Amino acid sequence: MKPPSSARxxxxxxxxxxxxxxxxxxxxxRPVISLRGVSKAFPLRRGHRVTALDDLSFEVRxxxxxxxxxPSGCGKSTILRLxxxxxxxTSGTVLVEGRPPADLAREHRLGVAFQDHALxxxxxxxxxxxxxxxxxxxxxxxxxxxxxxxxVGMTGFExxxxxxxxxxxxxxxxxxxxxxxxPDVLLxxxxxxxxxxxTRRHLNVELQRIWAESRITTLLVTHxxxxxxxxxxxxxxxxxxxxxxxxxxxLPFVRPRDRSIIRTPEFHALADELTAALxxxxxxx
Amino acid sequence: xxxxxxxxxxxxxxxxxxxxxxxLAVAWELAGRAELLGPSWPPLSSILATLADPTRARLFRxxxxxxxxxxxxxxxxxxxxxxxxxxxxxxxxxSRRGLDRLAxxxxxxxxxxxxxxxxxxxxxxxxxxxxxxLAVFFTTFVAATAGFAAASPLHHxxxxxxxxxxRTRFRxxxxxxxxxxxxxxxxxxxxxxxxxxILGEWFGAEDGIGPILVASMQNYRIDLLWATALLAAAxxxxxxxxxxxxxxxxxxxxx
Numbered sequence: 001m002k003p004p005s006s007a008r009x010x011x012x013x014x015x016x017x018x019x020x021x022x023x024x025x026x027x028x029x030r031p032v033i034s035l036r037g038v039s040k041a042f043p044l045r046r047g048h049r050v051t052a053l054d055d056l057s058f059e060v061r062x063x064x065x066x067x068x069x070x071p072s073g074c075g076k077s078t079i080l081r082l083x084x085x086x087x088x089x090t091s092g093t094v095l096v097e098g099r100p101p102a103d104l105a106r107e108h109r110l111g112v113a114f115q116d117h118a119l120x121x122x123x124x125x126x127x128x129x130x131x132x133x134x135x136x137x138x139x140x141x142x143x144x145x146x147x148x149x150x151x152v153g154m155t156g157f158e159x160x161x162x163x164x165x166x167x168x169x170x171x172x173x174x175x176x177x178x179x180x181x182x183p184d185v186l187l188x189x190x191x192x193x194x195x196x197x198x199t200r201r202h203l204n205v206e207l208q209r210i211w212a213e214s215r216i217t218t219l220l221v222t223h224x225x226x227x228x229x230x231x232x233x234x235x236x237x238x239x240x241x242x243x244x245x246x247x248x249x250x251l252p253f254v255r256p257r258d259r260s261i262i263r264t265p266e267f268h269a270l271a272d273e274l275t276a277a278l279x280x281x282x283x284x285x
Numbered sequence: 286x287x288x289x290x291x292x293x294x295x296x297x298x299x300x301x302x303x304x305x306x307x308x309l310a311v312a313w314e315l316a317g318r319a320e321l322l323g324p325s326w327p328p329l330s331s332i333l334a335t336l337a338d339p340t341r342a343r344l345f346r347x348x349x350x351x352x353x354x355x356x357x358x359x360x361x362x363x364x365x366x367x368x369x370x371x372x373x374x375x376x377x378x379x380s381r382r383g384l385d386r387l388a389x390x391x392x393x394x395x396x397x398x399x400x401x402x403x404x405x406x407x408x409x410x411x412x413x414x415x416x417x418x419l420a421v422f423f424t425t426f427v428a429a430t431a432g433f434a435a436a437s438p439l440h441h442x443x444x445x446x447x448x449x450x451x452r453t454r455f456r457x458x459x460x461x462x463x464x465x466x467x468x469x470x471x472x473x474x475x476x477x478x479x480x481x482x483i484l485g486e487w488f489g490a491e492d493g494i495g496p497i498l499v500a501s502m503q504n505y506r507i508d509l510l511w512a513t514a515l516l517a518a519a520x521x522x523x524x525x526x527x528x529x530x531x532x533x534x535x536x537x538x539x540x
Contacts, residue, residue, distance in 0.1 A: 131447070132447045
C-alpha cells in the first residue's frame with residue numbers, strides 16, 4: 001500500500017551524505033512529491049485573476065528534506081496548500097506517492113505545521129498531540145505521545161493549555177503533533193516564522209536533530225536562507241509573481257548537523273549565492 | 286503598578302453600580318411617596334413590605350415554584366429542539382437555508398399571538414412551557430448555528446490535513462468551538478424563558494406569577510401587582526446571572 005513509507009525503514013542505514021553523493025540521482029527513485037507544470041490563479045473582483053504559480057515543476061525524493069525559499073508573495077504557501085490538498089491547481093498535476101494528494105490526508109499519513117501553531121485552545125498540550133490519533137479514529141498511543149513530547153522538550157507541560165505556553169513552546173507542541181502519526185510526508189510552513197531570532201535558531205537545531213531521527217520526506221517553506229541551508233538537503237529558490245523555480249542547490253552538509261556548519265566556507269558561499277538570487281528576484285532584472 | 290489597576294477598577298465599577306442602584310431606589314421611594322407618577326406608582330418600601338409580608342409568603346413561594354418549573358421545562362425543551370435543528374443544519378447543509386427561514390419565521394410571530402393558537406391545540410397547563418420553549422428556541426438556534434461556524438479556517442485546514450471526516454470535524458472542532466457562543470445564546474434565552482412562561486400563564490394557568498399579576502391588576506391590588514412584577518424581574522435577573530457565570534466559565538475553558 002505505501003512503498004515509500006516502508007522504504008524509509010528498510011533503508012535507514014543509508015549513509016547520511018546520500019543526497020550529497022547522489023545529487024542528481026532523482027531518476028533512480030520514484031519521487032514522493034511531484035509537481036508537473038502546476039499553475040494556480042486566484043480570482044479577484046470583477047473577473048480579474050492573479051497568477052500565484054506558473055508552470056511550476058519540481059520533485060521531492062524519498063527521505064529528502066527540501067526547503068523552498070522565495071520573497072513574500074511568491075506562492076510558497078500556496079505550494080504547500082496544493083500538496084496538502086487544501087487547494088487544487090488551476091492546471092498541471094500535483095501527485096504525492098503517485099496519487100492525488102487528498103488520498104494521503106484521507107489516510108492520515110500527512111503531517112503539517114503552520115506558522116500559526118493552530119493548537120486547539122481547549123485542549124492540553126498532551127491532547128493536542130493526541131488529536132491526530134482521535135481524528136484518525138485510533139486510540140492515542142501514550143508511549144508515542146510521551147516520546148514526542150520528550151523529543152520536542154515539552155515533558156512536564158503535558159497538562160498545560162496553549163495559552164499558558166510561550167510562542168516557542170506552542171510551536172514545539174505543533175511539531176510533535178505533526179510527527180505523532182509518523183507521517184509519510186511532513187509539510188512545514190514557516191513553523192518558526194513568528195518567533196524571535198534566538199528561539200528560532202534554537203528550535204531549528206532541535207528540528208534538525210528530530211528530523212535526522214525520523215527522516216520523513218519533508219518540504220519546508222521559509223524566507224530565511226540560513227534556516228533553509230541549515231535544515232535542508234536541497235534548496236529551491238522561487239521567483240515571485242508568478243512563482244517559478246529559479247534555482248536549485250544540493251547541499252553538501254552531512255547529518256547530524258550542528259550550528260558549527262554555519263561557520264564553514266561552503267555554508268557562506270551558498271548563503272551568498274542564494275541571498276544574491278533572492279535579491280535579484282526582489283529588485284528585478 | 287499596572288497590574289494593580291484592574292482589581293481597583295473592578296471594585297470601582299461594582300461600587301458605581303451599587304451607587305446607581307441606590308440612587309434609583311431613593312428616587313423611586315421619593316416619587317412614590319409624593320405620588321409624582323400617580324397613585325398606581327407606590328413607594329419602593331411599601332412594595333418590599335408586601336413582598337416580605339409573612340401571610341403572603343406561601344402565595345409567592347407557590348407562584349415562583351410553578352413559574353420556575355414551567356420556564357425550566359420550556360428552557361430545556363427549547364434548547365434541545367434548537368440544538369437538534371442546529372445539528373441537522375450543520376451535518377446536512379442542504380437543510381440549512383430552510384431551517385434558518387423556519388427559525389426566523391417562528392421568531393417573527395409575536396408570542397402573544399401564538400397564545401390563543403396554542404390554547405386550542407394543547408392543554409392549558411402546557412401553554413407556559415410551550416411559550417417558554419419558543420422564546421428560547423430562536424436565540425439558541427442562532428447561537429448554535431453561529432457557534433458551529435465559529436471555528437477558525439486555520440483549524441479547519443488542520444483537521445482537513447489530518448484527514449477528518451465530517452463527523453470527526455464536528456465533534457473535535459466545531460462542537461467545542463461553539464460552546465462560548467452557545468452559552469451566550471443560553472444566557473440571552475434564560476430571561477426570555479421566564480418571560481415566555483409568565484406570558485403563557487396569562488392564558489388561564491392556575492398557578493404561577495402570571496395569574497397573580499392578572500388577578501391583582503383586575504382587583505386593583507397595586508402593591509401586590511408591583512411586588513409580583515418585582516419578583517418576576519428578580520427571577521429573570523437571577524436566571525441571567527447564573528447563565529452569565531456559566532458563560533464566563535465556558536469562555537475561559539474553550540477560548
